[in-house]
Amino acid sequence: MINMVKSDESPKEEFKKAVYNSFRALGIDDFPSKLMSVLQSEPDEISLGELSEMTGYSLSALSTTLKAMEENNMVKRFKKPKSRKVYVYMDKDLVTLYTELQKKRYNQSLMPFLHILPRIIKKYSDRAEFNSEIEMLEGFQEQLQFLDEESRKFIEELEKWRDMRGK
Numbered sequence: 001m002i003n004m005v006k007s008d009e010s011p012k013e014e015f016k017k018a019v020y021n022s023f024r025a026l027g028i029d030d031f032p033s034k035l036m037s038v039l040q041s042e043p044d045e046i047s048l049g050e051l052s053e054m055t056g057y058s059l060s061a062l063s064t065t066l067k068a069m070e071e072n073n074m075v076k077r078f079k080k081p082k083s084r085k086v087y088v089y090m091d092k093d094l095v096t097l098y099t100e101l102q103k104k105r106y107n108q109s110l111m112p113f114l115h116i117l118p119r120i121i122k123k124y125s126d127r128a129e130f131n132s133e134i135e136m137l138e139g140f141q142e143q144l145q146f147l148d149e150e151s152r153k154f155i156e157e158l159e160k161w162r163d164m165r166g167k
Contacts, residue, residue, distance in 0.1 A: 016041045026101060031057070031065055032074075039075060039090035047085045073100045095165070099158040106151050114148055117141050 020037035024030070038054055039046065048066075052059050066088055069075045074097060076089045091097065121137050124130040 012041050028101075031061075032069055035062070035065060035069070036074070036090060039088060040092065042090075045078075045087040045089040047087050049085065051088060072104060093162070095158055095162045099155060099162065102151070102155050102158065106155065110144065110148060110151060113144050117144065 016037040019040045020033050023033035023036050028036070034055060035051070038051065046054075048059055048062055051057075051062055055062070063086075066075055066077055070077050074090065076091070078087055078089070079085065080087060117137060117140065121134055121141065125134050
């Protein structure tokens with residue numbers, strides 16, 4: 001019987017494509033999304049050399065990007081005893097990964113607005129010529145407060161679910 005499956009068609013390859021598309025939809029750049037799709041589909045750690053061969057990226061490019069990913073708790077880099085090779089591992093706990101991404105978005109996009117908007121409103125609120133602008137900003141602030149509360153609840157629920165699962 002002839003195998004009619006293309007060499008790039010397998011559950012693993014389809015999963016890699018789905019992971020890549022999911023991370024891209026979350027706003028993650030192309031290169032890290034490709035790396036995460038490979039790392040999520042590998043059951044164990046993988047050496048930088050192997051990762052380079054699998055992705056076609058240079059060791060230098062991989063190292064730079066993986067360092068940033070590690071700083072954001074997305075991957076772990078390490079050396080095995082008596083080995084000079086650097087290995088990379090991405091936890092298969094998607095809830096933790098998603099929680100970390102949500103925290104990062106919360107801290108980088110929502111928190112700055114929550115701190116600066118009240119100062120802007122206070123600075124201009126006693127000047128009549130800015131009443132309509134201040135009114136608009138107050139509506140924006142109300143929405144931000146709602147998003148703040150709901151984002152915190154969502155992150156707490158993700159963490160609670162993860163903790164229940166023993167991660």
